[in-house]
Amino acid sequence: MKLTILGCYAATPRTFTNPTSQVLEIKNRLFLIDCGEGTQVELRRNKIKFSKIEHIFISHLHGDHLYGLIGLVSSFTLLNRTADLHIYGPKGIKEIILLQLRLANSFTGYNLYFHELTSAESELVYEDDKVTVHTIPLKHRVYTNGYLFREKMGIRRLNAQAAENYGVDKVYYRNIVLGKDIPLDDGRIIPNSELTFEPVPPKSYAFCSDTIYNEEIIPIVKNVDVLYHESTFLESEAELAHKTMHATAIQAATIAKLADVKTLLLGHYSTRYDSIEKFREEANTVFESVWLADDGLSFDL
């Protein structure tokens, strides 16, 4: 899993900071999470292939998470996209996109599927052979979901040394990887577990933005490898955070601690601060493993 931050600042786009958008790569699939204005330019800047994006997850219908989507959908057409595109987001997102396409008299040359969300409970919204995506209901000024990406458990890996020690012929190696027990010429049957290593532990990534401090998400994001939790404000603006239904760095760290996540990734910073280092300092008073998102950074999970 590799996460690329295209933008991680709140509110208006500025000359050197972008509103929210991230690309999550899982086993060669690309998932786009949120799409603030300027996302398609940031995709280019980060040399991410437009055509590899087949699923876009939108958290909520505030501009700094959405207003780059119509441009991206249109550019896909101009770039002669043919692959299906799936968009997941709050009810209303379909009307926003289709109205603009209709009035521009420019429909997509590819199939565009909308998956509109209305549930207040976490639900499975995407699944393939390698990945599942569940919503994480968040509390914000409008209907909002985070998204939990989980790799599925991979297959067990061949322990070639053990197979050789047992004298297993190489023609059986494929069966070993498929999970079968292996009969030897002397009649013994070697259990698969003795011929294989455990699978690589599946990784998980939870994206939570925007949200007020909300302990109800803890069971959903429990033990994830990386939790991206919005931290729009520092503690000095805790009251403003509450009023605008955002979170502080310390609140994000508290969720991380209570959910026993491996690493907390902070972002969605208000542009009022000169430096983002202070976000880490404050979060570290509660939780140790804290990363700071910043535009253009990539993280290997």
Next chain:
Amino acid sequence: MKLTILGCYAATPRTFTNPTSQVLEIKNRLFLIDCGEGTQVELRRNKIKFSKIEHIFISHLHGDHLYGLIGLVSSFTLLNRTADLHIYGPKGIKEIILLQLRLANSFTGYNLYFHELTSAESELVYEDDKVTVHTIPLKHRVYTNGYLFREKMGIRRLNAQAAENYGVDKVYYRNIVLGKDIPLDDGRIIPNSELTFEPVPPKSYAFCSDTIYNEEIIPIVKNVDVLYHESTFLESEAELAHKTMHATAIQAATIAKLADVKTLLLGHYSTRYDSIEKFREEANTVFESVWLADDGLSFDL
């Protein structure tokens, strides 16, 4: 009059080129013309005060002229704008903006007025004591208008030397500027024209994008100081220009010549070309005074 090009490339925004947007300054008023994605960042980059923009003119509802508008409207709210904002554009523009504001549950803190256009004839859409703006009906794949900005004739200017020669007392100078004839002590009456210079000739700017080659605009843009005429393609793509209802550099120059404009300003270049200098070369085969728009350039008219 000062024109600043925020973006002048067709289709998708890219790392170093922006879709259409321009700021026209006339006697300390700012008019924004078109608003492709990224316009608000380009306004910042060009150090143009958001709050001074009170009138936005949108040519048509294609994304490369429009998709930055909703973000700008939203940012005005975040920046605590209080001044009225007027938006002029094709019918449908109000629905696009209001739908998105409604679904974001974030209404503007200022008054937002829409002036939706449907006429196929040129019409006066804006007037104040210094400026008029008329539409220029264009022919494109969707309903499109260019805009003609005209300064009004200014007042005559005092010819201080002439007044002194006639022995006019300085207490009458205000009346001279107001256009009055001036009585002397000896009974003679000096006509105002002998005490003043002609006003500074009013300037005019015509913005025409996007459009196919269309001689019907010639009477409207006749004799303007600067004609911005789209030139999406070079002559080698003349057929594609016709098919997509765009114009070539030579077609833009032909309109400039037939309309006897002072200067032709080219823009809305397709991003397929490595250099834009060729646009000037081709236009120069028909018309001499050709400027090339480019992102971040300013022109004093």
